[in-house]
Amino acid sequence: MLHCDTLIAPQWCAPVAPANGLLSDHAVVVNDGRIADLLPIAEARLKYQPSVFIERPGHLLIPGFVNAHTHAAMTLMRGLADDMPLETWLGKGIWPVEKRWVGAEMVRDGTELAIAEMISGGTTCFSDQYFYPEIVAETAVDLQMRVMVGTPIIEFPTAWASTIDEYLNKASDLVHDPYADHPLVSTCFAPHSANALSDESFVDLRVLADQLDVRIQMHLHESTIEIERALKKDGQRPIGRLQKLGLVNTSLLAVHAIHLSDAEIEIFAESGVHVTHCPKSNLKLASGLAPVAKYRRAGINVAIGTDSAASNNCLDMLEEMRTAALLAKAQASDAAAISASDALRMATLDGAEALGLAHETGSIETGKWADLACVDLNRLHSQPLYDPISQLVYTARAEQVTDVWVAGRHQLDKGRLTQIDTASLLARCNEWRDRFASSTN
Numbered sequence: 001m002l003h004c005d006t007l008i009a010p011q012w013c014a015p016v017a018p019a020n021g022l023l024s025d026h027a028v029v030v031n032d033g034r035i036a037d038l039l040p041i042a043e044a045r046l047k048y049q050p051s052v053f054i055e056r057p058g059h060l061l062i063p064g065f066v067n068a069h070t071h072a073a074m075t076l077m078r079g080l081a082d083d084m085p086l087e088t089w090l091g092k093g094i095w096p097v098e099k100r101w102v103g104a105e106m107v108r109d110g111t112e113l114a115i116a117e118m119i120s121g122g123t124t125c126f127s128d129q130y131f132y133p134e135i136v137a138e139t140a141v142d143l144q145m146r147v148m149v150g151t152p153i154i155e156f157p158t159a160w161a162s163t164i165d166e167y168l169n170k171a172s173d174l175v176h177d178p179y180a181d182h183p184l185v186s187t188c189f190a191p192h193s194a195n196a197l198s199d200e201s202f203v204d205l206r207v208l209a210d211q212l213d214v215r216i217q218m219h220l221h222e223s224t225i226e227i228e229r230a231l232k233k234d235g236q237r238p239i240g241r242l243q244k245l246g247l248v249n250t251s252l253l254a255v256h257a258i259h260l261s262d263a264e265i266e267i268f269a270e271s272g273v274h275v276t277h278c279p280k281s282n283l284k285l286a287s288g289l290a291p292v293a294k295y296r297r298a299g300i301n302v303a304i305g306t307d308s309a310a311s312n313n314c315l316d317m318l319e320e321m322r323t324a325a326l327l328a329k330a331q332a333s334d335a336a337a338i339s340a341s342d343a344l345r346m347a348t349l350d351g352a353e354a355l356g357l358a359h360e361t362g363s364i365e366t367g368k369w370a371d372l373a374c375v376d377l378n379r380l381h382s383q384p385l386y387d388p389i390s391q392l393v394y395t396a397r398a399e400q401v402t403d404v405w406v407a408g409r410h411q412l413d414k415g416r417l418t419q420i421d422t423a424s425l426l427a428r429c430n431e432w433r434d435r436f437a438s439s440t441n
Contacts (some may be wrong), residue, residue, distance in 0.1 A: 001046075001049040002038055002046065002047060002049065003031075003039075003048070003049050003050075003051070003133055003234065004029045004030065004031045004048045004050045004406065005030050005032065005050065005051050005052065005408060006029075006030040006031075006045055006050055006051065006052045006053075006054065006370075006405075006410075007027055007029055007030070007050035007052070007053050007054070007142075008028045008030065008054045008056070008061060008372070008374070008405075008427060009022065009027045009041045009044070009053070009054065009055045009056065009062040009379060010026075010056045010057075010059040010189055011025070011056070011057050011058055011060070011197075012024055012059070012060045012061070012062070012388045013026045013028065013038070013061045013062075013127075013339075013364060014056075014060060014061070014062045014150065014344060014364075014392075015038065015063075015363055015364035015365065015390070016063050016095055016344060016345055016348050016349050016362070016363040016364065017179070017363035017364075017365055018363075018365070019102060019169055020341040020342075020344075020345060022387075022388060022389060023042060023156065024037065025039075025041050025191075026038060026040055026041060027040070027041045027044035027046055027343060027362060028047075028061060028370070028372065029044060029050075029224075029332065030405070030408045031228070031372040031440060032408070033142055033183075033370060033407040033408035033409070034367060034370055035169070035364060035365065035366055035367065035368050035370050036366065036369065036405075037366060038364060038365075040264075040394065041104065045122065049426075049438050052410075054301055056374050056376075056402065056403065057378075058376060058377060058378030059370060059374045059375060059376050059377065059378075059402065060374070060377055060388045060389075060391075060392055061361050061364070061373070061374050061375075062122070062125075062348065062364075062372070062373050062374075062375065062392070063348040063349065063361070063362055063364055063371060063372065063373070064122060064123060064124025064125060064348070064350060064361070064371040064372055064373045064404060064405075064406065065118075065121070065122050065123040065124065065125075065317035065318075065321075065347050065351070065373065066108060066123070066124070066125045066126070066226065066255075066303065066347065066348055066349075066351030066352050066354075066355065066361070066362055067118060067123050067125070067126040067127065067304075067305055067306055067315065067320075067351070067396075068078055068126075068127050068129055068276040068303035068304060068305040068354050068359075069129065069217070069253075069255045069303075069305030069306070069307060069315075070114065070127065070128060070129075070302040070305060070306050070307060070309075070315060070352040071109030071128065071130045071307070071308035071310070072090070072110060072111040072114035072115070072124055072126065072128050072130065072136060072308075073106060073107040073109075073111050073131075073132075073136070073154060073293075074094075074115070074130065074132050074310040075111075075114040075117065075308070075309040075310070075315065076106065076109065076110040076113065076303060076432045076433075077094065077097060077308070077309070077417045077436065078309040078310060078313050078314075080094075080097065080122070080310060080436060081093020081094055081310065084106070084285075085223070085285060085287045086222070086223050086286075086287055087223075087225060087246050088256050089257065089285060089311065090127075091414055092103070092198070092235060096101035097436050101159070101432075101435060102131050102132075102159050102160075103159055104132050104135050105119035105134060106133040106137050106432065107130065107131060107135045107139075108138075108139050108234060109174060109425075109428045109429070109432060110138040110432070111128075111135070111136050111140070111368040112139055112143065112420065112425055113350075113384065113425060113429055114126075114309065114315055115140065115145045115420070116417060116422065116425060116427055117142050117309075117314070117316075117418075118145075118314045118315050118317075119145065119169055119406075119411050119417060120318065120329055120401065120403050120404075120412060120415075120417065121315065121316045121317060121318060121398035121401055122373035122398070122401040122404060123236075123315070123317050123373075124145070124146055124319065124360055124371035124372070124373065124404060124405075124406045125145075125146035125147065125148070125163070125351070125352070125355070125371060125406075126146075126147055126148070126274075126409075127147070127150065127188075127217065127253075127305065127354075127355055128147055128148065128149055128150055129150035129152070129190040129192075129217060129255075130150075130152065131152055131158060131159065131160040132159075132160055132330060132334045133149040133150065133151045133152070133171075133174060133187075133222070134149075134174055136149050137149045137179060137185050137187075140184060140185060141182070141184055143186060143419050144405070144406055144407070144409050144419060145184065145411075146181075146184050146185075146224060146356045146357075146361065146369075146371060146406055146409065147184065147185055147186075148185075148186045148188055148215075148216050148251060148357070149174065149179070149185060149186070149188070150177055150185065150188050151167075151170065151171035151174055151175075151187065151188070151189055151190055151192030151434075152167065152171075152190055152191075152192065152195045152425070153168065153189055153191040153192075153201075153205060154167065154169050154191065154192055154197070155196065155197055155198065157285075161317040162230070164197070165422060167289070168204065168205065168208060169269070169343060170190045171187075171189055171208075172176075172208060172212065175187045175212050176212075178250070178362060179258065183369075186353075186355065186356070186357065187214055187216075188214050188216060188217050188253070189205060189208070189209055189215070189216045189399070190216070190217050191216070191218045192216060192218065193218055193219045193222070193226065193238075194218065194226075194228070194230065194238035194241060194242060195222060195229065195233075196218075197240075197331070198437055199245060200293075202242070202245045202247060203245055203246070204231070205247075205383060206245065206246050206247050207330075209251055210236065210251075211322055214251070215251045215252070215253050215271070215355070215356055216247060216251055216252055216253065217252075217253035218252075218253075218254070218255060218403045219252075219255045219256055220238060220239065220242075220254040220256065220260075221237075221238060221239060221256065221257050221258055221259045221260055221264075222255070222257075222258060222282075222287055223258070223287050223288070223388070224259060224288070226298075227239065229258055231315050233418065235303040237261075237264070239260070239264050239267065239268075240402065241282075243267065243278075244297050248267060248268075248271045248273060248397050249271050249273070250271070250272035250273070250274075251275045251304075252271075252273045252274070252356070253273075253275075253354055253376060253438055254268070254273055254274065254276070255275075255278065255305065256276070256277075256278055256281075256282065256287065256290065256366070257275045257277075257278045257290060258282060258287055258288040258289065259288055259338065260290075260291075262296075265294065265295060265298050265300070265363075266298065268295070268298075268300050269299040269300050272301075273300065274301045274302075274303060274309065274354035275290075275300055275302045275354075276303045276304070276305040276306040276354060277290055277294055277302050277303065277304055277305070277324055278304075278312075279304075279320065279324045279327050280307075280311050280312050280319070280320055281306070281307035281311045282305065283323070283327075284311055284313075285311055287388055287403075289327060290330065291328075291331055292324065292328050292338065293328045293331070293332045293337035293338055294326075294332070294427065294438055296338075296342075299438060300345055301348060301350055301353050301354055302345075302380055303346060303347075303351035303353070303354035303355075304317065304319070304320050304321055304324055304346050304347045304348050304350075304351060305351075306320050306326050316398045318396050318401075319348055319397075319398070320347070321343045321344065321346070321347040321393055322343070322393055322394060324338065324343060324346065324347075325338045325339075325372075325394075327392060329336070335364045336364075340390040340392070340393040340394065341389055343353055343393050343415045344389060344392065344393060344438035345357060348362050348363065349362035349363045349398070350362075353376070359405040369406075369407045369408070370405050370407060370408040371405065371406055371407065372403075372404070372405045373401055373403070373404050374401070374402050374403040374404070375392055375396055375400050375401055375402070376400045376401075376402050377391050377392070377400070378397065379400055381395055381397075382395045382396060382400070385429060388406065399415075399441050401415075402414055402415050407417040
C-alpha cells in the first residue's frame with residue numbers, strides 16, 4: 001500500500017474541474033500538502049495507508065472558496081458606519097477612523113479576525129487590498145492562510161507611505177522579497193481606483209507590473225458618481241482612460257465593475273480583463289447591480305468577493321455566492337442565468353483564475369494544493385436532499401462548514417479553529433472597538 005498524509009472520505013465531492021459535476025463515495029488523497037489522488041473510497045482503502053483518515057457522511061467536499069476581493073483589516077470596522085451611501089460611508093465613516101488608527105498592530109489584529117471568520121466559512125484564499133500589506137502577508141503565513149496581497153498605490157501620504165515613488169518602491173520590494181516564490185503568498189499592485197493616480201503614475205505602474213509580471217486590482221466603475229467625476233475631469237469614462245494608458249489587459253482585475261456599457265463589456269472580454277463581483281456590498285451601499293450573467297455570456301471571467309466587513313458586513317462566501325446567483329436571475333429575468341454549479345465555480349475556480357492561481361488552487365484536481373472545505377448537509381434546513389450542489393448554494397450556512405484544509409493543513413476540525421486563539425482575538429477586538437468608538441464621538 002502507498003502511504004499518504006490524509007485520506008478524506010465525504011459522501012459527495014464537487015471537484016468543479018475539469019468539469020462541473022458531482023462524485024459520490026469518492027475519497028481525496030492528500031500528501032505533502034497537495035492532492036495526490038481522487039478515486040472511489042473502496043479503491044482508496046485498498047491502495048493507500050493514511051496517517052489520518054477522515055470520514056464525513058452526509059457532507060459535501062468542495063474546493064475552498066476564493067474570496068477575490070476584501071480589505072481584511074477593516075473587519076474591525078464592522079458595523080461602524082452602516083446605512084450610508086458609498087461617498088458618505090467613506091468620507092464620514094471610514095476615512096477619519098483610518099487616518100487616526102491605521103497601523104501595523106491594527107492591521108495584524110483585523111487581518112487575524114478576518115482570517116478566522118473566512119476559514120470558519122470555508123474560504124481558503126483571499127485577495128486583500130489595504131495598508132501595511134507586509135503585515136497582512138506575515139499574518140497569513142503565521143496562520144497558514146493563502147493570500148494575494150495587494151499593495152496600495154495612491155498619490156497622497158498615509159501612515160504606510162508618503163509619495164508615489166515610496167508607494168511604488170515599497171510595493172516592488174514586497175513583490176521581490178520575501179514572497180516571490182512563497183507557497184501561500186502572491187502579490188499584486190492595488191491602486192484604490194482610477195482617480196487615485198495621474199496618467200504619469202499609471203504609466204509607471206503599468207511598466208512596473210509588466211516587468212514584474214503581477215496583476216493590478218482596483219475598484220473600477222463602482223458608482224455612477226465615480227464615472228460622472230471622471231467625465232467632468234478627464235472628458236472620458238475611467239475604463240476609456242485606462243485603456244489609453246495601456247492598463248486594460250489580462251493583468252487587470254476590475255473590482256465591482258457595476259456600470260459598464262455594451263462597448264466596455266466587449267473591451268473587457270476581448271482584453272481578458274477579470275471582474276470581481278461583490279454583490280452584498282454593492283447592495284448595502286446602493287452602488288448598483290452588476291449584470292454578471294451578461295458579462296459571463298460575453299466571455300468575461302467573473303469571480304466573487306465579499307469586499308470588506310465594513311461594507312458587507314460579513315465575509316461569508318456561501319452567502320455571497322447565493323446572493324450573486326439570485327441577483328443574476330432577477331436581473332436577467334432568467335431563472336437559469338446563473339446555475340448552482342455556475343455559482344460554485346465563480347466562488348472557487350473562477351476566483352483562482354482571476355488571481356492567476358488556477359494552476360494551484362480552486363478545484364479538486366491531482367497536483368493542486370489541498371485547499372478544501374467540507375460542508376455538513378445533514379441539517380434540517382438542507383433536507384430533504386436531491387442535489388447536493390444546489391443545497392450548498394441555496395441553503396447552506398457558514399456554520400455548516402465543519403472542516404477546512406489549506407495546503408493540506410487541517411485549519412478547521414469539526415468546526416474548531418486549530419491555529420487561532422479565539423479568546424485572545426475577541427479581547428483584542430473589543431479593545432479596538434473602544435478605540436474606534438472614542439474617535440467617532
